[in-house]
Amino acid sequence: MYLKRKIDKYLLDWKNNSDKKPLIVKGSRQIGKTESILHFGRKYYENLIYINFVEEPVYKTIAEDGYSVSRIIKNISRIDPHKKFTEKNTLLIFDELQEFPEIATTLKFFQIDGRFDVICSGSLLGISYKKIESNSVGYKTDYQMYSLDFEEFLWASGYENDFIEDIFMHMTQMQPFNTAMHKTLSDLFLDYCILGGMPAVVRKYIELGVFGPALETQRQLLDDYREDIRKYADGMDQTRILNVFEHIPPQLAKENKKFQISKVASGARFKDYRGCIEWLKDAGVINLCYCLNSPELPLKGNYDDNKMKIYFADSGLLVAMLDDEAQDHLRSNKNMNIYKGALYENIVGEAFVKSGYQLFYYKKDNSTLEEDFFVRTKQYLVPVEVKSTNGKSKSLRTLIDSDKYTEIKFGIKLIGGNIGNENSIITFPYYCSFLLKRYLLLENM
Secondary structure (H helix, E strand, O other): OOOOOOHHHHHHHHHOOOOOOOEEEEOOOOOOHHHHHHHHHHHHOOEEEEEEOOOOHHHHHOOOOOOOHHHHHHHHHHHOOOOOOOOOOEEEEEEOHHHOHHHHHHHHHHHHHOOOEEEEEOOOHHHHHHHHHHHHOOOOEEEEOOOOOHHHHHHHOOOOHHHHHHHHHHHHOOOOOOHHHHHHHHHHHHHHHHHOOOHHHHHHHHHHOOOHHHHHHHHHHHHHHHHHHHHHOOOOOHHHHHHHHHHHHHHHOOOOOOOOHHHOOOOOOHHHHHHHHHHHHHOOOEEEEEEEOOOOOOOOOOEEEEEEEEEEOOHHHHHHOOOHHHHHHHHHHOOOHHHHHHHHHHHHHHHHHHHOOOEEEEEOOOOOOEEOEEEEOOOOEEEEEEOOOOOOOHHHHHHHHOOOOOOOOOEEEEEOOOOEEEOOEEEEEHHHHHHHHHHHOOOOO
16 A cells, blocks of 8 residues: 655656756655655656665676766666666666765766656665765755655545645634544544654554554664664764663653753763764654754754754654553553653654754743744744643743743644634644644745
8 A cells, every 4th residue: 555645746746847857865764765756656657777775785886887877877787687778768766875875976977968867765865965965966856755744644544635724724714623523633643643654654554453563563663773773873882872762752751851961871971972863863763952042033043052852753653662551551541641741742843844844942041931842934933832731831921922032923832622812822733733834834924
């Protein structure tokens, strides 16, 4: 069963662009990159040439005679004479590019030549991307892919675009959802929180309708990530990277979710672990949320890169790392106990990243003033609060009412309840977070 993805439309638009450049699809392992690219290639091209540099290392020799298109094609044909090349109707896919980043040098020649379309991909491109970028700058297009967002999960669950448009209409018109629709969306969103967006996990759940096999798949993915750290973290302290990875859930469970290196190991110092955190980020495993120096624009350049919260890039992996008792309680009673705030904050941060936002938060020293996230519109800075219960929003109220923060005119609160708007605090259910950027792009924002 193929799961419809947002990259599908992007790939077709790319193919139909007469000035297209070779495409590099970036993203972490097991998010569906290869599956989507192959689905596209089989559907729209007469010939599909798929080369995986991990599974078929012999193809690492195709550039030994030079990087011209003719020589590359000749060497591929020599290795496998069954591969056919039809001009203007052949797609070459170079997969696991991180295993052979030198092949990126050929992208310039393919772009100039123009006879064949080329897509590159790989599980850990972020680790090798500086070399890939230097070899192909100016002659390729990048596309960042993620695991399924909630909209794609709705597609997988059988809901069409008109259902998503109905959700967005409720947001723009500030019309609360009726009881039936709110319950349906809340249940779907909780399923998504538990499962995450890894295609193999979602597909298993859609096919069988139970969480058990999906959990087994999640745990295998976690083991694969740990193995990647051992395999690809060359020249770095793999133990330190694994320590950071394993300590994310318990630190998110704390009221102060700032990641504290001192809690990772005795005597640990931030400067010794910075590279480990960056490695996990480049590998697409985590999202970083930086602490603003002050709640004001601009966001970039106005943060402390030594203070951060660390979220998983896929919330399903966070759930899979919890202890068995917490998981059973979640699946049976739909209750996360101490992890409830962590899960919803992680899932909102994930939705923002998948929408194209960078993540920022604010916590004032020696004060209770703090806010989970900040996004911006053309005119305003917008604080976003994620509430595990629909209680008072003291910090949000302070930021909106204070004369000190002139760029903050309204705020958004994400809760388990329904749509509302009171005294410049707009309330949306958690499940609306994937549409928040689109909502804020409205002209009156």
